[in-house]
Amino acid sequence: MKIISTVAQIESLLEEISKDQTIGFVPTMGALHEGHLSLIDRAKEEANICVCSIFVNPTQFNNTKDLNNYPHQLSEDLKLLEEKGCDVVFTPTKSEIYPDHYQSKSYNFGTLDKVMEGANRPGHFEGVAMVVSRLFDIVQPQKAFFGEKDYQQLAIIRSLVQQDHRPIQIIPCPIEREKDGLAMSSRNLRLNKAQRKAAARIYERISMVPELQKSHSIESVIKWIQDAFKDDADLKLEYFEISHAQSLEKSKKWADSAKHIACIAVYAGAIRLIDNILVEIN
Numbered sequence: 001m002k003i004i005s006t007v008a009q010i011e012s013l014l015e016e017i018s019k020d021q022t023i024g025f026v027p028t029m030g031a032l033h034e035g036h037l038s039l040i041d042r043a044k045e046e047a048n049i050c051v052c053s054i055f056v057n058p059t060q061f062n063n064t065k066d067l068n069n070y071p072h073q074l075s076e077d078l079k080l081l082e083e084k085g086c087d088v089v090f091t092p093t094k095s096e097i098y099p100d101h102y103q104s105k106s107y108n109f110g111t112l113d114k115v116m117e118g119a120n121r122p123g124h125f126e127g128v129a130m131v132v133s134r135l136f137d138i139v140q141p142q143k144a145f146f147g148e149k150d151y152q153q154l155a156i157i158r159s160l161v162q163q164d165h166r167p168i169q170i171i172p173c174p175i176e177r178e179k180d181g182l183a184m185s186s187r188n189l190r191l192n193k194a195q196r197k198a199a200a201r202i203y204e205r206i207s208m209v210p211e212l213q214k215s216h217s218i219e220s221v222i223k224w225i226q227d228a229f230k231d232d233a234d235l236k237l238e239y240f241e242i243s244h245a246q247s248l249e250k251s252k253k254w255a256d257s258a259k260h261i262a263c264i265a266v267y268a269g270a271i272r273l274i275d276n277i278l279v280e281i282n
Ligand code: AMP
Pocket: 027, 028, 029, 030, 034, 035, 036, 038, 039, 145, 146, 147, 148, 149, 150, 173, 174, 175, 176, 177, 183, 184, 185, 186
């Protein structure tokens, strides 16, 4: 496994690679868990060369405390990636990604960056688009792998690739969960014992939504979830929204779309956790 940290090193690597080989790219912020590793497995299946980046991107954090507390465990991450058979790990510094006077492109994401994470984390998706477009320019993958855990991010990246006319296939990968259903996340490392136990209730509750859909209106499903969190001393609901799975427009009636996405953000103490579940209408 090659570990490289400069753009120049990636450029010379790209020159060595023959034209018929495909690069599968997995961008991450490190503190890797089984969710990230499932993306590596998928990239290895679907491309010839698997490149994983580890870069905690400061421009996508709207909260400095969250950035400062973000877990770092590079040597552990490298061990996991080596075991998985990742070919190249790119661990750039901030100045390598954002050289002086770096000008980021601007995008129009329409509704996609205005709702849910976009509404609650001002500037977040601008930062995501900035780093992903820069990483795509550097790594030049044919395929890039993103988790459905960050469902809205996936929609943003698809739009970014379209707006830039990039020849990159975006491959969505399913959410990996702990045994009790909690979506795997690097932030779970920061949960204390009581918070970790409580956090399982997030998926426990949203996993009811597909069943509730059969007999309840969207409004009453939203109220059901809100009420469940009202009496929960350990978890504070930031938002729970049900949207059209493609456009992310707020859903008004189940019959208006074949697929809806129910998205949630919850605080366990100072730690912010997100999750989602697809609701298919038969
Ligand atoms: P992050 O390091 O949090 O930026 O995540 C890097 C990539 O891993 C993103 O595409 C995430 O959506 C994906 N990812 C994070 N957690 C999970 C999970 N539990 N299951 C599947 N993919 C995930």
